Every structure is written in structure tokens, then in C-alpha cells.
Amino acid sequence: MSNGNKSSAEKILEGIGGAANIKFLTCCATRLRFELNDNSIVDKAALDAIPDVMGCVPQSGERYQIVVGGGVATMHSALQQLIEDSKASGGADNTNTKTEAAASNDDVKASLRSGGVRGKVAWVDGFFEYLSDSFRPILGILLGASLIIALCAVLDALHIVDFRGDKSAGWIFVDSMWHSVFYFLPIMVAYNASKKLKVDPWLGAAIMGALMTPDFQKLTSLASTTSIKDTTLGTVSHVAHVFGLPMQLNDYSGNVFVPLIMVAVLALVYRFLKKIIPDNLHMVFVPFLSLIIMIPLTAFLIGPLGVWIGTYLGLGLAWLNTNAPFVFAILIPLLYPFLVPLGLHWPLNALMLMNIQTLGYDFIQGPMGVWNFACFGATAGVLLISLREKDATMRQTASGALAAGLFGGISEPSLYGIHLRFKKVYSRLLPGCLAGGVTLAILGSMYGSVKTQAFAFTSLLTIPVFHPMWVYAVSIAVAFVVPMVLIFIFDYRTAEEKAEHKE
Numbered sequence: 001m002s003n004g005n006k007s008s009a010e011k012i013l014e015g016i017g018g019a020a021n022i023k024f025l026t027c028c029a030t031r032l033r034f035e036l037n038d039n040s041i042v043d044k045a046a047l048d049a050i051p052d053v054m055g056c057v058p059q060s061g062e063r064y065q066i067v068v069g070g071g072v073a074t075m076h077s078a079l080q081q082l083i084e085d086s087k088a089s090g091g092a093d094n095t096n097t098k099t100e101a102a103a104s105n106d107d108v109k110a111s112l113r114s115g116g117v118r119g120k121v122a123w124v125d126g127f128f129e130y131l132s133d134s135f136r137p138i139l140g141i142l143l144g145a146s147l148i149i150a151l152c153a154v155l156d157a158l159h160i161v162d163f164r165g166d167k168s169a170g171w172i173f174v175d176s177m178w179h180s181v182f183y184f185l186p187i188m189v190a191y192n193a194s195k196k197l198k199v200d201p202w203l204g205a206a207i208m209g210a211l212m213t214p215d216f217q218k219l220t221s222l223a224s225t226t227s228i229k230d231t232t233l234g235t236v237s238h239v240a241h242v243f244g245l246p247m248q249l250n251d252y253s254g255n256v257f258v259p260l261i262m263v264a265v266l267a268l269v270y271r272f273l274k275k276i277i278p279d280n281l282h283m284v285f286v287p288f289l290s291l292i293i294m295i296p297l298t299a300f301l302i303g304p305l306g307v308w309i310g311t312y313l314g315l316g317l318a319w320l321n322t323n324a325p326f327v328f329a330i331l332i333p334l335l336y337p338f339l340v341p342l343g344l345h346w347p348l349n350a351l352m353l354m355n356i357q358t359l360g361y362d363f364i365q366g367p368m369g370v371w372n373f374a375c376f377g378a379t380a381g382v383l384l385i386s387l388r389e390k391d392a393t394m395r396q397t398a399s400g401a402l403a404a405g406l407f408g409g410i411s412e413p414s415l416y417g418i419h420l421r422f423k424k425v426y427s428r429l430l431p432g433c434l435a436g437g438v439t440l441a442i443l444g445s446m447y448g449s450v451k452t453q454a455f456a457f458t459s460l461l462t463i464p465v466f467h468p469m470w471v472y473a474v475s476i477a478v479a480f481v482v483p484m485v486l487i488f489i490f491d492y493r494t495a496e497e498k499a500e501h502k503e
Contacts, residue, residue: 008052009078012066015047019086023062027076028136030404030412031057034064054397055417067416069400131346134193134260138185143408145181146456146465148174153454153464182455183253185353186212190259197267203287204266208259210295211252211303220249248304254357256350258306262298269293310354317351321363321449329441329449332367333374333433333479337426341415353455366450366472369458370440370479374432376405377480378425379414381487394418409457422493428486436479443471450475 013019016034021042024035036042039062047056047066052075057065068075152174155161161171187205194204210216219225219240226239238249252258273286321328332348339345348364355362383398385391401413419425444450450472456462458476466472491498 008050009075009082011050012047012053012075013079013082013086015043015050016064016066017041017043019083022083025076025079025083027072030054030067030069030072030410031416032066032068032072032076032079034066036062036064038062039064049393051396054400054413055421057416057420065416067413069404069413128346130193130196130264131260131350133196134189134263135346135349137192138188141181141188142455143457145178146409146454146462148178149454149456150462150465152178157464157469178454182353182356184212186252186255186259189256190263193260193263194266197263199263199267199270200287203270203290204259204263207262207266207291207294207298208252210291211258211299216249216299219247225249242299245300247300250303250307251357252303252307254353255306255310256353257310258298258303260350261306261309262294262302265297265302266290266294307358310351311358313351314355314358318355318359318363325445325449326438326441328363329367329370329444330434330437332364333370333437334430336368336371337375337429337433340411341420356453356455361451361453362455363449363451365452365456365458366440366444366466366475367437369466369472369476370436371433372405372409372411372458373476374429374436374479374483375411375414375419376402377432378429378483378487378492379405379418380480381428381484382418382425382492384484384488385491406460409459409462418492422497424490424494425487425492428483428490428492431486432479432481432483435482436475439478440471440475443474444468447471 012032016022017036017038021037022034023037024033026033039058042056042058042064044056044058047053052068052071054067054069057067059065152161161167167175186208190204190208191201194201219242220238222240224241226241228237228239240247240249270286270290273289274282277285277289317328336345339348348368352362352364352368355364379398379402383395383402386395386398397417401417404410404413419429440450447468450466450468452466454465456465463469463473463476
């Protein structure tokens with residue numbers, strides 16, 4: 001942790017009202033999330049003036065979010081340490097601060113929901129939180145793997161290495177660097193989903209891992225195993241006969257629907273077992289019985305069901321993409337600006353992964369890239385205006401958000417730091433989404449849409465993973481330039497916001 005981070009953390013703590021004003025503190029990919037005792041004492045102007053702060057987002061109730069970008073984990077740790085130091089010195093007079101400040105993200109959300117703050121329909125709110133929290137902790141390794149894929153794609157495009165032919169041992173080893181992330185993704189998702197539902201995460205990981213062992217895979221080669229050809233998908237499925245019962249065998253590597261469904265069922269079984277088994281026997285018999293119940297249930301029922309759901313959802317979207325490519329290419333970029341701030345984009349992310357696992361390619365990420373670059377183009381327009389007006393604060397916010405977007409494919413710093421703060425940004429952003437989507441639809445129609453065989457964060461570095469690459473590149477360039485020009489010419493603020501910003 002640098003001295004700069006420490007200094008910024010101190011300023012954030014002071015601006016938020018001190019340690020005594022903090023009930024809960026958590027963080028996500030780019031934001032510090034506070035639940036405060038009194039929102040009214042927050043000094044927003046002081047927080048906005050902190051160089052490391054990209055934006056402040058007051059929310060309903062006593063919630064408050066501060067966007068700090070990729071360094072959020074370091075900032076969160078620094079703030080936690082300052083809070084602990086304040087309590088140790090007697091600076092915080094709130095007797096509940098010690099336990100509450102260390103509370104988990106789940107505790108925060110449960111508290112908010114119980115107070116009627118987070119949403120009118122609790123189960124819908126909980127469903128999207130479940131999806132979000134199952135994926136959010138692994139965004140970093142997904143991003144890292146996608147950049148390795150992009151590097152391999154560049155080498156392939158330049159004909160330096162033929163990644164589609166016979167490769168040497170060295171390049172096969174390079175493939176393993178990214179393939180490991182996606183192969184074992186179901187175990188990672190099961191771990192995170194179990195934590196979300198307050199189940200032993202290693203238990204969820206072990207159950208999912210059982211379906212990915214070499215022993216499970218050997219079942220396909222047994223003499224008693226029968227093979228069935230699916231004429232719709234053009235694939236061959238295998239059915240083993242385990243103790244006289246038919247078990248459909250699937251390749252669960254890269255699958256995300258199965259662990260999500262499995263853990264939801266596991267949570268019910270786990271809680272039931274803890275309820276009926278005496279506390280002093282929990283350590284032995286709860287995991288034992290959970291494994292005995294859930295592994296067969298997953299292998300015989302949940303696994304095939306999850307594969308079926310993911311496959312036919314993907315086929316349905318593929319049909320739409322094939323038969324109504326204009327609708328699909330335009331609809332996705334126009335929906336994403338509203339889905340991402342609400343956290344409703346996670347189901348589409350899950351479908352992207354399933355498409356790659358079942359179809360061998362994905363067609364959603366191309367239109368999604370159009371939205372992302374329209375978002376980054378709007379931020380670039382704000383940056384140009386800040387340079388013209390010599391606005392150091394907004395220049396730093398916009399440059400940090402633009403760097404996170406162009407090189408990391410992360411839109412949250414732009415959204416929360418700029419776009420959602422000023423009323424006119426979306427009216428400049430959406431034309432870029434539309435223009436890029438139309439471009440993608442027209443140019444991509446000659447190739448049956450833009451596809452990718454990898455799950456990639458849509459940044460400048462991952463352009464080579466899309467095919468045809470030139471169609472994707474032109475489309476995101478159009479999406480980027482349109483909002484940038486609109487904002488530079490017509491501004492991103494109302495007259496009132498402009499006057500307030502100058503003050």
C-alpha cells in the first residue's frame with residue numbers, strides 16, 4: 001500500500017463522516033460500498049476532490065458508494081486498517097462499529113433488504129445478487145485468461161504460430177495457462193456460489209469437482225455405456241448404467257449453469273442436515289451426508305438439467321441471431337447501458353460462457369463490445385472537454401476511467417464516475433450504441449455475425465479474438481467515435497450542472 005493510497009484513504013474516511021459514521025464497509029470490482037449511520041454528514045465535494053476518487057454515488061437509505069477503480073482492494077484494506085486504528089484509540093464512539101464494519105457483503109445486503117431498501121421483490125433481487133456474487137470474485141482471473149487468449153490470437157493472426165494446427169509442447173503449455181481457468185470454472189463458480197448461500201465453499205467445490213475427475217470421465221469408455229446421437233446439435237451423448245440406473249454423461253468443463261443450480265439445491269440440503277444433526281457432530285456428518293446426497297443428485301439429475309437449459313437457451317439466441325441478426329446486433333448494445341448499472345447483465349455473461357462450452361463459439365460478446373466502446377467513447381468526450389476547460393478533477397476521473405475501459409474492458413468507473421452523474425450523457429451514449437450495432441449488423445451479415453471462441457473482456461487488447469476481426473474493429477470504432485463527438489460538440493451537462501460544476 002503506497003503512501004498515496006493511505007493519504008487518500010484518510011481523506012475518504014474524513015469525507016464520509018469518520019469511522020463512527022460507518023456501519024458497514026465492503027467493496028466490489030471498482031467501488032467502495034458504505035452503509036452509514038447518517039448520509040447527510042457526508043462531504044461529497046471533499047470526496048470528489050480526492051485524486052483517487054472517480055465518483056461518488058449516493059443511494060437510497062443510508063447507502064453510499066465511492067468509485068475508485070482497479071485499486072479498490074488496496075483502498076478497502078487501508079480504510080479497514082484506519083477504522084481499526086480509530087476503534088483502538090477510542091476514536092469511534094459507536095459501540096457496534098467493530099462488528100458491523102467487518103461485516104460481509106451478504107450481511108450488508110440482508111440488512112438493506114430487511115429494511116425494504118434494496119428492492120420490492122426480494123427473490124428477484126436475491127437471484128441477481130446470487131449470479132453477481134458467484135462471478136464477481138473471479139473477474140480478475142477471467143480478465144487475465146482473456147488477455148492470454150488475445151496474445152495467442154495476435155500471434156495466430158500474424159502467422160507467427162498456428163494455434164489451429166499442430167503445436168509444439170511449449171505452445172500447448174501456453175494454452176494450458178488460459179484453458180485451466182475455463183476448464184475449472186464450474187468449481188470456482190460452485191465455491192463462490194456456496195459462499196454466497198452460506199454453505200461450506202469447499203463442499204460445493206468438491207461436489208462439482210467429482211463430475212470432472214478422470215474417474216468420472218472413464219465412464220464414457222466402458223463397454224456398458226451406450227451412445228446416442230443428437231440430430232439437432234450434431235453431437236453424441238453417452239449414457240452409463242450405474243447400479244442399473246441410466247446416467248447421462250456430459251463434459252462439465254466451462255459449464256456455469258450446473259454449479260449455480262447445484263449449489264442452490266445444496267444450500268437446502270446443507271441447512272436441513274445442520275438442523276437435524278447435533279452440533280457436536282456437524283463437522284463429520286454434515287459434509288459426509290452432503291456429499292453422499294448431492295454428488296449422485298448432481299450426476300443423475302442436476303448436471304444433465306443444467307446442460308440442457310444452457311444448451312437450448314444458447315440455441316434459442318443463436319436462432320434469433322441467425323434469423324433476425326439486425327434485431328440482435330442492435331438490441332444487445334441498447335440494452336446493456338441499462339442492464340449493467342442494475343447488475344442485470346450477469347445472466348448474459350453466463351450464456352456467453354455456455355455458448356462457448358456447447359456451441360464452440362459465442363455471438364453475444366460482439367454486440368456487447370459495441371456497448372462497451374460506446375461507453376468508453378462517451379468518457380473520451382468528457383476527457384476532451386476537461387482538457388479544453390483545464391478541469392483537473394474531471395480530467396483525472398475521465399482518464400482513469402478511460403484507461404480501465406480501453407485496456408481492461410471495465411465500464412463501471414465510467415458509469416459510476418461520470419455517466420450516471422450527468423443527465424445528458426446517456427442521450428449521447430445511446431446513439432453510439434445504435435450506430436455501432438447497425439454497423440455490426442450490416443457488415444456482419446456477410447459472415448453470419450461476429451463470433452469469438454473465447455470469453456474475453458471487450459477491450460483494445462482483445463480485438464484479435466473476434467472473427468471477422470475487421471468487422472468488429474470497425475463497429476466498435478463507430479460506437480466509440482459517435483458519443484465522443486456528440487459530447488465534445490454538445491457537452492455532457494445541462495446548463496445547471498455546468499454552472500454547479502464550475503462552482
